[in-house]
Amino acid sequence: MRSELEVNGARVAWEHEPHEFLTEVLRREGLKGTKRGCESGDCGACAVLLDGEEVPSCLVLAAQAHGHAVETIEGVGSFEAPHPIQEAFLDATAIQCGYCTPGMVLATKALLAETPNPTEADARACLAGHLCRCTGYVKPIQAVLSAAQRCQAGAQ
Numbered sequence: 705m706r707s708e709l710e711v712n713g714a715r716v717a718w719e720h721e722p723h724e725f726l727t728e729v730l731r732r733e734g735l736k737g738t739k740r741g742c743e744s745g746d747c748g749a750c751a752v753l754l755d756g757e758e759v760p761s762c763l764v765l766a767a768q769a770h771g772h773a774v775e776t777i778e779g780v781g782s783f784e785a786p787h788p789i790q791e792a793f794l795d796a797t798a799i800q801c802g803y804c805t806p807g808m809v810l811a812t813k814a815l816l817a818e819t820p821n822p823t824e825a826d827a828r829a830c831l832a833g834h835l836c837r838c839t840g841y842v843k844p845i846q847a848v849l850s851a852a853q854r855c856q857a858g859a860q
C-alpha cells in the first residue's frame with residue numbers, strides 16, 4: 705500500500721505493507737536516527753513526533769501516518785548545525801552511546817513546545833518513558849532544563 709505524509713517538512717509517498725510499523729518504514733527510507741529498541745512501547749528509542757506529539761513509532765502503523773506530519777531526529781538539527789536541545793545534551797554530557805538520545809531530544813522538543821519553562825518534575829516526566837543504559841538520568845534531566853533556557857534565549 706501507499707501512504708502520503710510529510711516527513712521533516714518534505715512531502716513523501718512511501719510504499720509499505722499494511723502491517724508495517726512506522727519505525728521500519730522510516731529506517732528503510734534512510735531515517736536511521738529512529739532507533740529500534742523494545743518494539744513494545746516501553747523504551748522510547750523509537751520516538752518520533754506525529755503532528756508535534758511524541759509517539760512510539762514502533763506502535764504506530766505506517767498507514768496511520770498517512771496525511772500527517774512526522775518529525776524525526778534528522779529534522780531537528782544537523783551535525784554542523786545542532787539544535788539548541790542537541791547542544792544542551794552535548795554540553796551536559798548527557799550522551800554516551802547515544803542510542804537513547806534521538807528519542808530524548810524529540811521528547812524534549814515536544815515538551816518545550818507545550819511548556820517552554822519546565823520544572824524539574826516536568827523534565828523527569830518528559831524522560832520517564834525513555835530508558836538509557838549508559839548515563840543514568842541526572843544529566844539528561846539537566847539537559848532538558850538547560851535546553852529550555854537556551855530555546856527561550858534564542859526566542860528573545
Ligand code: FES
Nearest residue numbers: 741742743745762
Ligand atoms: S522501540 Fe518503540 S518504545 Fe521501544
Ligand code: FES
Nearest residue numbers: 800802836837838
Ligand atoms: S546514552 Fe547509551 S542508552 Fe542512553
